[in-house]
Amino acid sequence: MAMTGEQVExxxxxxxxxxxxxxxxxxxxxxxNVVIGKMRRLKLSHLTRNTPRRAATRPRKPSPPPRPPQSPTARLCEIPPCEPALPPPAPAPPGPRALVTLSELLPDSCRFGLGDPRTPEFRFCGARATRGPYCGVHAQICYEPAREKR
Incomplete structure (x- = not known):
């Protein structure tokens, strides 16, 4: 909606x-909103009355004292571990392949990463993938069964 000159005045x-x-x-x-937008575009919003805000009806609570800084790992240690929903899967049986690097992965290889990706010792499972990008054992770890609808 456009405001005419008379309306602006x-x-x-x-x-x-x-x-x-x-x-x-x-x-x-x-x-x-049309009036607010037009007044701001014309830089006339400064014409509003400068009334003080309403006083608070109740006093504000004092803010809690700041916590001392903690390292991210210290905070994680405070969180209790949750109980696993499923029993842990059995250890992977020795597969037909040894652990492989990224350049050694084949299209049908399990892509479950083992170790720290930032280190040169990082490897992939490399067993034959049966369920998506993972072998059967690692698919149990990566995929959660669907929950029943209520």
């Missing part, structure tokens, strides 16, 4: 007199 006069944006919009047959 009326709105700026009403704003100087202390009318709210909603009152101006109702008078001009426009929405409050």
């Amino acid at each position: 009326t709105a700026s006069n009403m704003l100087r007199e202390g009318a709210t944006y909603a009152q101006i919009g109702a008078t001009l047959g426009l929405t409050r």
Whole structure:
């Protein structure tokens, strides 16, 4: 909606007199947001009355004292471990392949990473993938069974 020159003049006069944006919009047959947007685009929003905000009805609670900084691992240690939903899978049987590097992976190789990816000792399982990108044992670790609908 475009405001005419007369509407802009009326709105700026009403704003100087202390009318709210909603009152101006109702008078001009426009929405409050149209009036706010136009006044800001014309840089006339400074004409609003500078009334102090309402005093709080209740005193504010003092903020708690700041906690001493902790390392991320210290915070993780505070969280108790959760109980596993499923029993841990059996250890992987010795596969037809030894652990492989990224460059040695084949299209049908298990892509379950073993070790720290930031170290040169990082390897992939390399066994034949049977369920998506993982072998049967690692698929049990990576995929959670679907829950029943309530």
